[in-house]
Each structure stands twice: as C-alpha cells, then as structure tokens.
Amino acid sequence: MAFILDSTTGSRIGLLHISQGDVVGASSSQLGERVEQESAMRCMLDDLIQLDADEVEALLNGGDSEQSLLNEMDEIQLDSTPRSIRIQENWAVRKFNEVLISKKYACNLETADIVQLVTGLRVFYAFLRKIDGGLYAPASLVTVRAGLFRYLLGTRGLNIFEDP
Structure with missing residues (x-):
C-alpha cells in the first residue's frame, strides 16, 4: 500500500x-x-x-513572449532585407509624402482609411514627376509601386497589388 x-x-x-x-x-x-x-x-x-x-x-x-518573438522575427527580416530594397522603400514613401503635400492632399500611409489611401495613391501616380518635370519610365513606376507595396504590406498588412 x-x-x-x-x-x-x-x-x-x-x-x-x-x-x-x-x-x-x-x-x-x-x-x-x-x-x-x-x-x-x-x-x-x-x-x-x-x-x-x-x-x-x-x-x-x-x-x-509572443510579441517579443514577433519583434525578433521583424528584426531578423529587416537585417536580411537588402539595403537597396530598404532604400527603394524609403524613397517611395518619401516621394509619396512629397507629392501629396505639394497637392495639399492629406494622406498618412499608416492611418488613412482605405478610400483615402486609394485616392492618395491615384493622386500620387498622376502627379509623380522627376526633378526636371518629366514623366518617369514605366519600369521606374513599377519600382515605386513595389516600394509602396512592401511598406504597406509590412506596416498595415495591405496588399495594393491584389486587394480590391
């Protein structure tokens, strides 16, 4: 027993x-x-x-601990992202803000609702110009769009390529 x-x-x-x-x-x-x-x-x-x-x-x-794990994963991903890609993304976001400020259209990429964001993107693409006032080549526009895509996907989970 x-x-x-x-x-x-x-x-x-x-x-x-x-x-x-x-x-x-x-x-x-x-x-x-x-x-x-x-x-x-x-x-x-x-x-x-x-x-x-x-x-x-x-x-x-x-x-x-889950959030700290996600933060650590973000740091690893950021470290593994090529520098040229980060530069491209930062340039696209800066240009987006510059164009919209020049057209007096307020659109914060981090907080804008979907309708405001769509309008902001349309304004941006319509008025995006090189320093000399000329239009960008189609390949350059693809690069700009890819930078905005990565930024919005990373910060807000929005896919500007596929989301309606």
Whole structure:
C-alpha cells in the first residue's frame, strides 16, 4: 500500500493498494482530474525549463513572449532585407509624402482609411514627376509601386497589388 499525495499541497488524496491496483479514498473522476492537472503542470514546467533567463524575466514582468518573438522575427527580416530594397522603400514613401503635400492632399500611409489611401495613391501616380518635370519610365513606376507595396504590406498588412 502507498499513499497518493496532492503535489501542490502534499495532503493525502488516496491510498493505493498495489496488489489490486485500487485507490481508496478518491473517486476515479477525482483521480483523472488530478492526473490531468499533474500532466498539464509537467508540460508547463518542461516549457519553462526551455526558456532562457531574459524570457523568464519578461514573463515575470508581464512581458508578452509572443510579441517579443514577433519583434525578433521583424528584426531578423529587416537585417536580411537588402539595403537597396530598404532604400527603394524609403524613397517611395518619401516621394509619396512629397507629392501629396505639394497637392495639399492629406494622406498618412499608416492611418488613412482605405478610400483615402486609394485616392492618395491615384493622386500620387498622376502627379509623380522627376526633378526636371518629366514623366518617369514605366519600369521606374513599377519600382515605386513595389516600394509602396512592401511598406504597406509590412506596416498595415495591405496588399495594393491584389486587394480590391
């Protein structure tokens, strides 16, 4: 015979008859619940063991480990993005803002609603000019559009190529 103890309180919850495999003092549903709780706690402890010191500190301080993981992934992606692509994206956003300011149309890429954004893009493409006032070549317009696409997809999840 052996006592079955509650792992959290240390109190006896039953008596196990080893020869018969019976438990005295606890119903089978109570034992099932205890086994499930123990199993869940063991899984949580296994997960906690895998964390490094910074992750444990973030959890204790109420930090969101999922958000910090997403932030880390963003940094990795940014680091792996070629410099020329980042320059192209920044140039397209800067030109977008310059053209709309010159036409006195307020459209913030981060906060504009869809209708305002669509109008802002139409104004931008219609009035985008080189420094000498000439029109950009079609290939250059594709590059500008790709920069805006990457920016809007990354910051707002909007796909200006496929979204209606």
